[in-house]
Amino acid sequence: MSYDPSPKVQALQQRLLAFMDQHIYPNEARHAEEAERLGPWAVHPILDELKPLARAAGLWNLFLPESEHGAGLTNLEYAPLCEIMGRSFLAPEVFNCSAPDTGNMEVLARYGTPEHQARWLKPLLAGEIRSCFAMTEPKVASSDATNIESSIVRDGDHYVINGHKWYTTNATDPRCRIAIFMGKSDPDNADRHKQQSMVLVPMDTPGVKVIRPIPVFGFYGMPDRASEVTFTDVRVPVSNILLGEGRGFEIAQGRLGPGRIHHCMRLIGMAERALERMCRRTSQRVAFGKPVSEQGVTVERVAECRIAIEQARLLTLHAAHRMDTVGNKVAKAEIAMIKVAVPAMACKVVDWAIQAHGGGGTSNDFGLAHAYAMARALRLADGPDEVHRQQLGRMELKKYR
Numbered sequence: 399m400s401y402d403p404s405p406k407v408q409a410l411q412q413r414l415l416a417f418m419d420q421h422i423y424p425n426e427a428r429h430a431e432e433a434e435r436l437g438p439w440a441v442h443p444i445l446d447e448l449k450p451l452a453r454a455a456g457l458w459n460l461f462l463p464e465s466e467h468g469a470g471l472t473n474l475e476y477a478p479l480c481e482i483m484g485r486s487f488l489a490p491e492v493f494n495c496s497a498p499d500t501g502n503m504e505v506l507a508r509y510g511t512p513e514h515q516a517r518w519l520k521p522l523l524a525g526e527i528r529s530c531f532a533m534t535e536p537k538v539a540s541s542d543a544t545n546i547e548s549s550i551v552r553d554g555d556h557y558v559i560n561g562h563k564w565y566t567t568n569a570t571d572p573r574c575r576i577a578i579f580m581g582k583s584d585p586d587n588a589d590r591h592k593q594q595s596m597v598l599v600p601m602d603t604p605g606v607k608v609i610r611p612i613p614v615f616g617f618y619g620m621p622d623r624a625s626e627v628t629f630t631d632v633r634v635p636v637s638n639i640l641l642g643e644g645r646g647f648e649i650a651q652g653r654l655g656p657g658r659i660h661h662c663m664r665l666i667g668m669a670e671r672a673l674e675r676m677c678r679r680t681s682q683r684v685a686f687g688k689p690v691s692e693q694g695v696t697v698e699r700v701a702e703c704r705i706a707i708e709q710a711r712l713l714t715l716h717a718a719h720r721m722d723t724v725g726n727k728v729a730k731a732e733i734a735m736i737k738v739a740v741p742a743m744a745c746k747v748v749d750w751a752i753q754a755h756g757g758g759g760t761s762n763d764f765g766l767a768h769a770y771a772m773a774r775a776l777r778l779a780d781g782p783d784e785v786h787r788q789q790l791g792r793m794e795l796k797k798y799r
Contacts (some may be wrong), residue, residue, distance in 0.1 A: 401715040407475045410460070414482050414493075415745060419457055421448055422486050429488040430762060438570040438611035438618045438625075448492045449525050449619040454547070457493050459523055459766045460659065461500050465522055467507050471634075473656065473718040477663045481711075484664025485671045487768060494525045498567050501657045502529040502578055505596075509641045509649055514598060518576050527575040528566040532599075532627060537562065541782050543650060544590040548581035548629070550597055555596055559605075559632040569625035571612045574601055579629065580650065581694065583643045594646030598638040605632035615771035622775065654780050655726035658733050661776055662714045662740040668769050672751040673703045675764060682753050696754065703747045710736070710743045731793050742783070744773035 403411065425444050434440040450459055460479055462468025471479075483489040490496035499522055506519040521527045538545040548561025559582050568574045576598060584597040599606065612624040619666045641649055677700060680691035690696055714736045720729035746772045752759030777783050 399717075399719070401474065401712070401719065403478050404475065404642050407471070407478060410457075410479055412620075413455060414457055414479055417457055418451065418482060418489065419483065421451060422492065426765070430765075431767075433618075434480060434762075438623045441572060445491055448488075449494070450494050453525070457527075459494050461495055461656070462504060462507060462535060462560055463557040466473045467503070467519070472722045473659055474715060474722050475571060477659065477715055477718045479662035480660050482669070486665030487765075487772075490664065494523070495660075495662065496712050497533040497657060499529050501653045502531060502576075504656055505640065505649060505653050508652065509645075511580070511637070512639075515635065517599065518547055520573075525620065527572075528571050528595070529569050529576045529578070530566045530574050530601075530625070531629075531653075532561070532563040532566045532569075532577045532629070533580045534565045536564045536626070541785050543580075543647060545594065546580060546582065546594065548579070549585070550579075550581040550583040550595050552583070553633075555636050556633045557636060557638070559597065559629045560597060561629045562792065563629070564624070564626040565613060566625045566627045568623050569601070569619040569627050570609045570623050576600055577606070580646050583646075587644065591647040592644040594647040594650075596640040596649050597634060598640065599629065599632060600633055603632050603634060614775050617696050617768060617771055622772070633723040638726045640788065648744060652726060655729070655733050656781050657722060658737045659714065659721065661780065662710070662717075662736045665740050665773060665776060666711050666714065666774065667706050667745040668748040669703070669710075672744075672748045673700070673707065673771055675766070676700065676703070676754045679751075690754065693714075699750045699754075703750060706743045706747060713739055731790060735789050737780065738783050738786045738790070739772055741776040745770065745777070748773055 403417045429442060429444050432444060438440060454456060459467065460469045460471060461476055461569065483493060483495060503519060503522050506514055509520060522529060531678060533543070533546070534540040535546055535548065540549055548563070549559070551558045559579060559581060561579070578799045579597050580594055582593045584593050587593045595776060607628045609626040611618050612626055614622045614624050676772065677691065679691055680696050687694070717729060717732035717736045722730045726733070748766055752766045755764055758764060761767065
């Protein structure tokens with residue numbers, strides 16, 4: 399089967415590539431400097447300068463399949479565009495296509511009421527505010543979402559929320575206005591997958607406290623704004639529930655499928671750029687009497703990188719196609735496959751690119767340290783490798799029982 403982009407997508411690719419050349423790559427050093435200097439509690443000015451340009455160029459909200467709020471692209475059509483954005487840490491937010499906002503916007507578009515959409519989805523789509531997703535907890539193995547201990551207790555016309563969350567991306571961003579909070583509303587339900595609910599919690603609600611930013615491999619604010627947040631006797635209206643009580647696990651599964659596609663395609667773009675840097679660097683450096691690019695180990699690694707990237711891309715495009723044609727639930731095997739394969743591929747490619755750069759590869763000068771941190775972190779985000787392998791193995795063995 400061919401996954402060649404349609405003429406519509408090819409036109410978007412050309413516009414996106416032109417924007418990257420004109421506005422994104424020239425401003426990467428500034429973005430890195432602002433992230434380092436201002437830290438995770440501040441808005442980085444370059445983002446606010448570039449967002450209006452992206453919107454004016456018609457390169458805005460390109461995700462959101464099957465929704466009138468997006469660009470009308472399927473997962474398969476969006477995938478190659480997402481790959482281009484993944485080439486730079488600056489790009490996704492500039493195009494209003496960064497996590498966790500994309501996943502949260504999908505949740506609001508699919509499961510939110512008209513009131514939720516007017517209050518929260520509309521400004522998110524406009525890039526006026528940001529959001530966070532509060533699910534992972536420090537005291538339990540959150541890879542099993544049924545373990546979460548946070549509570550959602552009804553009290554008249556309100557829910558009272560208590561919980562301790564971390565790796566709540568975006569919470570330190572001053573533009574973060576809304577959290578999607580996952581907790582247990584029915585902890586005694588015999589069906590462990592119906593104990594959880596999701597509730598919208600405005601970040602300025604009394605009892606919400608952002609404790610600290612969490613460094614990801616020593617980096618604050620870039621490539622991620624991971625945060626620790628506590629919710630203490632937080633009261634929100636009953637109308638803030640998403641889809642209904644006991645539907646939280648169902649929403650989580652619907653939310654994470656497209657997010658995994660986005661993460662994987664961005665990683666492929668990141669791996670492509672790491673390979674480009676590796677090839678350029680080794681072509682420019684001489685060791686032991688000849689260019690490093692002519693050393694046998696370099697030639698072999700470049701070949702292995704190209705093979706790995708192409709395999710990962712094809713697997714991811716196939717998963718996107720399956721999501722579009724049979725739905726996220728039926729395509730769960732393909733989604734699990736890419737979530738295991740692509741971050742591992744990116745880790746290997748970036749690691750070899752670091753090796754090719756010598757000591758410089760570990761600095762911030764070439765973007766490779768950030769890239770490795772992101773690739774390695776994504777072996778954990780949206781479910782660790784081990785969970786997906788378990789799921790895949792069981793599905794495969796089930797065919798023979």
